[in-house]
Amino acid sequence: MSFFKKLKEKFVKGPESEEEKEDQQVHETEDSDEQEHSLETDHHDDQDVAELQGETEIPETETPAEDREEETVESTEDEEETAETAVNEEYEQDFEESVAEDDAEEIQEEDEKESIASKFKLGLAKTRNSFSTKINDLVARYRTVDEDFFEELEEVLISADVGVTTVMEMIEELEMEVKRRNVQDPQKVKEIISEKLVEIYYGDDRAEEIEGLNENPDGLTVYLFVGVNGVGKTTTIGKLAHRLKSEGKNVTLAAGDTFRAGAIEQLEEWGKRVGVNVTKHSEGSDPAAVIYDGIQSAKSKNADVLICDTAGRLQNKVNLMNELSKVKRVIEREIPGAPHEVLLVLDATTGQNAMSQAKTFSEATDVSGIVLSKLDGTAKGGIVLAIRNELDIPVKLVGLGEKVTDLETFDAHAFVYGLFADMIEEYEEEEELS
Numbered sequence: 409m410s411f412f413k414k415l416k417e418k419f420v421k422g423p424e425s426e427e428e429k430e431d432q433q434v435h436e437t438e439d440s441d442e443q444e445h446s447l448e449t450d451h452h453d454d455q456d457v458a459e460l461q462g463e464t465e466i467p468e469t470e471t472p473a474e475d476r477e478e479e480t481v482e483s484t485e486d487e488e489e490t491a492e493t494a495v496n497e498e499y500e501q502d503f504e505e506s507v508a509e510d511d512a513e514e515i516q517e518e519d520e521k522e523s524i525a526s527k528f529k530l531g532l533a534k535t536r537n538s539f540s541t542k543i544n545d546l547v548a549r550y551r552t553v554d555e556d557f558f559e560e561l562e563e564v565l566i567s568a569d570v571g572v573t574t575v576m577e578m579i580e581e582l583e584m585e586v587k588r589r590n591v592q593d594p595q596k597v598k599e600i601i602s603e604k605l606v607e608i609y610y611g612d613d614r615a616e617e618i619e620g621l622n623e624n625p626d627g628l629t630v631y632l633f634v635g636v637n638g639v640g641k642t643t644t645i646g647k648l649a650h651r652l653k654s655e656g657k658n659v660t661l662a663a664g665d666t667f668r669a670g671a672i673e674q675l676e677e678w679g680k681r682v683g684v685n686v687t688k689h690s691e692g693s694d695p696a697a698v699i700y701d702g703i704q705s706a707k708s709k710n711a712d713v714l715i716c717d718t719a720g721r722l723q724n725k726v727n728l729m730n731e732l733s734k735v736k737r738v739i740e741r742e743i744p745g746a747p748h749e750v751l752l753v754l755d756a757t758t759g760q761n762a763m764s765q766a767k768t769f770s771e772a773t774d775v776s777g778i779v780l781s782k783l784d785g786t787a788k789g790g791i792v793l794a795i796r797n798e799l800d801i802p803v804k805l806v807g808l809g810e811k812v813t814d815l816e817t818f819d820a821h822a823f824v825y826g827l828f829a830d831m832i833e834e835y836e837e838e839e840e841l842s
């Protein structure tokens with residue numbers, strides 16, 4: 409199966425599934441028509457249908473005359489049959505209910521997939537518009553896939569902030585794949601690009617190893633947020649608190665950014681907005697002390713998740729390192745195995761600046777994952793690949809808008825779907841026509 413088709417099937421209710429449903433409905437109608445018909449006309453068919461459907465009831469009028477002398481035996485059998493029918497009806501009802509439940513679950517899953525896909529599609533509109541225009545323009549200008557084609561493709565990928573090292577690796581793999589599959593038509597390369605982007609993102613890791621947030625199976629989960637001012641840290645903490653709360657978790661926050669004026673109040677605002685408790689001290693106080701109190705408060709409230717904010721001073725790496733390691737020491741001492749994630753927030757709109765922040769922070773502390781905010785605000789969404797590939801840190805969450813619900817778990821397939829959505833639709837039309 410083609411990669412574009414796989415993506416479509418993974419995220420969108422395709423026409424196939426609609427067709428399948430229609431087909432199924434037609435079969436169901438035909439089956440019930442047949443059943444009615446057989447009940448009216450043929451006793452043997454009737455038995456066949458009954459056997460297939462687990463039914464045992466035989467209409468009285470159908471009882472042959474010669475059997476009537478055995479009425480007493482018959483009536484006992486009838487009683488048994490009635491009892492059996494009742495059991496079967498109960499069984500059928502249970503079966504129908506479980507099928508209905510399965511259907512509802514399936515529909516919900518489909519809806520979720522569709523909503524993830526549409527969020528990525530919407531959030532990546534800027535990147536997609538710029539990226540697909542350039543790719544379409546490129547494939548329209550070339551008749552065959554040659555060296556010049558790859559050189560131009562290299563420029564397109566670099567201009568989307570994919571990162572030079574990643575682009576080089578990608579071009580090399582693309583060249584090999586194109587040769588291996590003997591692809592001549594530049595149009596066909598679009599699909600191979602999308603496939604390679606996903607492959608490069610995962611590298612040797614499996615999706616479930618690097619996607620989603622780690623949780624503490626035995627109690628309080630602690631997430632530590634780091635990142636420079638203005639990248640969208642507070643907003644992301646608010647969005648995550650909202651998401652976890654709507655999943656039924658008891659969430660609390662700790663206002664560990666005691667450095668920036670107004671940071672504590674801003675987090676408090678978010679706390680009120682999403683309805684979660686915030687532990688705070690006054691401005692300028694020791695962040696480790698705030699977080700210690702946050703842990704005690706979370707424990708006393710039996711909270712499931714504590715999200716800790718910190719200040720992100722980059723001017724002095726030694727200070728940053730000392731502050732973060734003190735905070736981490738306190739968390740580790742109070743909750744063995746914590747923090748369960750150290751999440752670095754980066755502003756996707758800052759491009760290569762975000763890359764250098766990631767380098768500095770990962771030297772100062774063990775960053776376990778990246779939150780890429782404002783991905784909706786850039787045409788250079790390729791930064792996701794550069795971060796993952798060049799820094800070997802997975803992107804755990806992405807900000808796809810300003811609304812409280814605009815935070816998504818990163819999924820490389822959904823990301824690539826968001827980047828190629830228009831092409832996937834075009835591709836299908838071509839497929840259908842051919």
Ligand SMILES: Nc1nc2c(ncn2[C@@H]2O[C@H](COP(=O)(O)OP(=O)(O)OP(=O)(O)O)[C@@H](O)[C@H]2O)c(=O)[nH]1
Nearest residue numbers: 636637638639640641642643781782807808809810
């Ligand atoms: N479009 C868009 N805007 C975002 C996103 N995330 C945050 N913002 C906006 O970015 C601005 C800065 O976000 P803040 O959360 O205030 O920044 P901050 O990082 O908390 O600042 P510090 O507390 O100094 O670290 C706000 O106007 C947010 O609404 C996002 O994913 N998409």
